[in-house]
Amino acid sequence: MSSVGKSAGSVSGAFPDVAVKDLDEDQAGAEIARLTEEVEAADRAYHTLDAPEISDAEYDALKRRLAEIEARFPQLKSPESPTEKVGAPLAEGFAKVRHEVRMFSLANAFETEELTDFDERVRKYLNLGKDAALTYTAEPKIDGLSLSLRYERGRLVQAATRGDGETGENVTENARTIGDIPHHLSGAPDVLEVRGEVYMSHADFGRLNERQEKAGEKTFANPRNAAAGSLRQLDPRITAERPLRFFAYGWGAASEPLAETQFDAIGRLAEFGFSTNPLTRLCDGPDALLDAYRTIEQKRATLGYDIDGVVYKVNDLGLQRRLGFRTATPRWAIAHKFPAELAWTRLEAIDIQVGRTGALSPVARLSPVTVGGVVVSNATLHNEDYIAGRDAKGNPIRDGKDIRVGDWVQVYRAGDVIPKVADVDLSKRPEDAEPYEFPKTCPECGSEAIREDGDAVRRCTGGMICPAQAVEKLKHFVSRAAFDIEGLGGKHVEAFYEKGWISEPADIFTLGDNHGDELRQLEGWGEKSAANLFAAIDMRRRIPLNRLIFALGIRHVGESSASLLANDYGTWEAFEAAMTSARIGEGDDWKRLTNINGVGDVMATSLVTAFHQEAERASIDRLVSMLEVEPVVRRGPVESPVAGKTIVFTGTLEKMTRAEAKARAEALGAKVAGSVSARTDLVVAGPGAGSKAKEAERLGVEMIDEEAWLALIGG
Template identity: 70%
Template sequence: MAVKAVETLNEKDAREELAELAEKIAAANRAYHTEDAPEISDADYDGLKRRNSEIEARFPHLKRADSPSDQVGAALAEGFTKVRHAVRMMSLSNAFDDEDIADFDISVRRYLGLSADETVSYTAEPKIDGLSLSLRYENGILMQAATRGDGAEGENVTANARTIDDIPERLDGAPEILEVRGEVYMSHADFAALNARQAERGGKTFANPRNAAAGSLRQLDSSITRDRPLRFFAYSWGELSEPLSETQMGAIDRLRSLGFQTNALTAVCHGPDDMLAQFRKIEAQRATLGYDIDGVVYKVNDLGFQARMGFRSTTPRWAIAHKFPAELAWTRLESIDIQVGRTGALSPVARLAPVTVGGVVVSNATLHNEDYIAGRDNEGNPIRDGKDIREGDWVQVYRAGDVIPKVADVDLSRRTNDTAFVFPEVCPECGSDAIREPGDAVRRCSGGMICPAQAIEKLKHFVSRAAFDIEGLGAKQVEQFYNDGWIKEPADIFELKSGYGSGLQQLRNREGWGEKSAAKLFDAIDERRTIPLRRVIFALGIRHVGESASNLLARHYGGWTTFEKAMVDAAPMEGAAWDELMAIDGVGAVLAQSLVSAMNQPAERASIDRLVAHLHIQDAERPNSEGSPVAGKTVVFTGTLEKMTRAEAKARAEALGAKVSGSVSAKTDILVAGPGAGSKEKKAQELGLTILDEDAWLELIGG
């Protein structure tokens, strides 16, 4: 739904949106601060806060008592005692572009009554993406550690803080009362090592270092915290019995002299131009720091000026956080690896210096194909202004749809490699020719099953959940058995026990296996000797033939013998068998050619025959569609279904003899449209198709 411009809102709309924003921001605060499991990105959160502030500025009389503008953090987690902060822990206002920094400087000078030609000095320091912590020292002894909480009260985590090496328990020469504030964080290397240990133990792994640090500090058992590699940067203070310095930078130096870790990139800047230059410098080093930052914090350097300016309700007037652009990050491309998939496709992967993008640590990104690396599209047109990608380059990374990291741009000014990347023309796994057919964007290994990468990937696909799904035989076991020479093709799985007269004995003597687990595996393999046709077709791993297409083919041909004969008869790619295959709704020319080629290629066909000899392949169930109002009709589901899942709806329709398609065409008979239906509903309207809501669909099929 389009968001109205603030200036077009009336009071009713503004009141309703403020209520909605308050609820969304409160939920985001709970997820981030209390549960250490953020549900939205920082950019989306900042957008909600900005929108709330803009509406409040236009309608100040509508500001809510629970306005997000007046809140810091979130409620405390259960299990910790409360600590009331002697000096409130504040949050920071945000800036997102150069103009915001110029405006900040103007507002500082205006508040202080300085003229336009008087320059104010600021400190600029990396904004650490971690968990805020306040440490209270009395007579140089650590007495208490507390999280920020809601700003007024935090959680008492003193026992946990004492386990962090960067936090000294005693200080020499400190003021009588000193509250040191800073950020608990975890380095990229320590984060990766922690997740590896957690996975090994079968424990919880973390999405990013910030979540790992927050979850580690907020353990009720301090021995768990001690086992986690936490670090601490000091950058501020709360209650003091005497000043640390006359300037922000002087106070940071004093904290360092007392034994705290402070950030070496902190610098004094003289005016906006200096501030922005330091921002660019820090941003350029972001990928090599070894820990996460999400922006740069500027503070008025003169502490006398800070005292004069004071605070708003939740933020200081003398500081601001300049956030990095959302979902983008620059990092170094350390190498380009070529991976070989089960269809033989050579896929280039960028190995990156780890960097956090959209809340996730990214160390790999797709480079698509050789054209993309060379700076052109599949038709030879330039992309990225024709800039190629080389090992050692500094590249800009983004997350496509918050899932697959991709390389967006290259910084040629930082390039040190004079040699362009040469895409291999032979398979890096088996040495076979890697051929790129006319019109294909991908180069493929011609080695087939003699290529270890293809063989292993095909075997992993064969045992995947939608295929044979053999309990106890997953990707890890397949790779192990292949490397040991036990299995080279799918048929070998069903010969494991008989092929090794002492197969059970051999397996149970292997590390990680015992008599029970070995016997259980062989029983699971035997259970899968009887298997539905749709699973067999999918398990063959034929290019373009996915789970949906396998179901279509199984339902159409019914049994293996019929299917096999049809594929042989369709080999000339013309005639009745070919026409029948092409007439199946959901089967196109590319899929059909791939399927028929695979079923008639001698080596692949021989491998399939060896497999089938071990199996009893069950015929596809024919739906009892007698009297069904939707038998033979093509149905498409779109939008949100509220009374059943999409999978349930599809299964019910197919059981009644309908064909379920994922796209709308002139062949579609019925579109079932739930809330949120978009382009499919519009196309169905243009084609004059029957459109039903969920209730009407249920009434049609009998509830």
């Protein structure tokens, strides 16, 4: 069997089974492109659509591998990498709220040793010895939806989701319906933003699904989805009917401090009337943190609500301020995630799904089994090597055990819908079970399915003649991060494709002229709904450059990569001309393309190839002829005395550590270099400054001490 529907697991990739240490630069570039695309798709599904398609554990593994590759190949890391982002784009329908204080996500830890590493990083940054007193808080990590509540003079005036960290959705009226959220606070600062997690208990979730089923409505996959979907209802009356709860765990803007420590500040929130987690405790080091983790993990099954780990935070708020933030995460906190939950079940069938890039992705169809409180019946099998029990280099995985239809298989998940097959019980294998033969032809169009050297995936060569690829490309084109045409979803795309009304993106913009009368006659459509769709299509004739590039669906070009390309070329005309004249591996246009930070040879080859394939290029030209492509609006520089300057720190700094100084300078728009050159604008020299100070004197570079530096940047 085959399917042209939604992929049931991670997108197959280039070198997923090759250890990071064994990747060369080209392979690393391909892996970064693959992982970026998968993480961004997962972010949109989880944060924007409240409909996650992969498990927490699988998502964490993708993001961690991406971070490891970026750390080993820093020259390939994009400034737009998802490892530097929080959340995902906002859903439509809600007013936007800009957070006065940004809402950050947390870095993750998975192994016990990482707790010691976290403690050592904090101490090193603060210049604290290993024996210096340093306490932390430990609290359960609630699996729900982040919410920020703004109170002014004790009155709730605004509630907003996290969104992308800087801008969230205004859900004030919905939040007012949640019993755990006070409408008025007594004794609170004049301005206080309380932050926490909206969630749903297991018992309430079960009763909600029973009501949904009796009413003939769709049931929810898990409590997190139910909570997120309930809070983000456009009609607050629906939210009021849902049994939502709220745990407070932090704060944003505050007109005066709540306390001197994290633990005492949480105590103040409890005094104001908020529910705070009773399992929160103080810990005096890694051993105590691990003890708290084990205690909370043991109680996990009896809590009555979902948690997926334990959060550790530096207790002293003054030290938190000194530690500050990385691009997307605080230095003073980390989330220690629980391992994935496991279950055994029967593998009933293996289906092949064909994606928009032609990748043949195997999906396990399982006898339904409950894993972590959710009934699952599908799992990803990744690729043919994974089924055969080997990695991309031919080395055995699962001790070389292959996966066969009829096998008793172990699956795991960590809070979401689609699990992975982890192991096989050979003692229960049916005698007539045959090794799985991975198809060499596309199950959709019959074209040859080839596997290129170095690629873990077998791909259909049919291109747009393959209905699966054509439909998936069209779905990608209308997706939220691409053209985002209201009223034109995946099911509509499938229906219009099957009727022969659309076969490429340009056809969408002639749909009204060519098939308007026919559409109005379809069941479920009428004059008004058809007019609304055609109006929505016309609204997208004007499109930002980055969205257009992403919407083209070129392999290895994800949302972040499209932004990089748009920012570099600025206009469609410049981008199109460069891709047209570029030749793979040679010439100035190729050099410029591959010199963009975050664009490697693999992505560049894919781009240039797309613009030089006659059929694909003709399709692109037909589309663009119907559009007005908006050029990139350049952002102004950060306003500060050191914005745009290159700074070098040398010698011993007495008021802050070198890491703090570097982070502060970069936050103010400066570039921090490790050596002095003619391009250096300023050297900050402390006691013990040596060769760098001498080089600054020789070159005539301005040099100041730490006091002058602090005065320059405002303390």
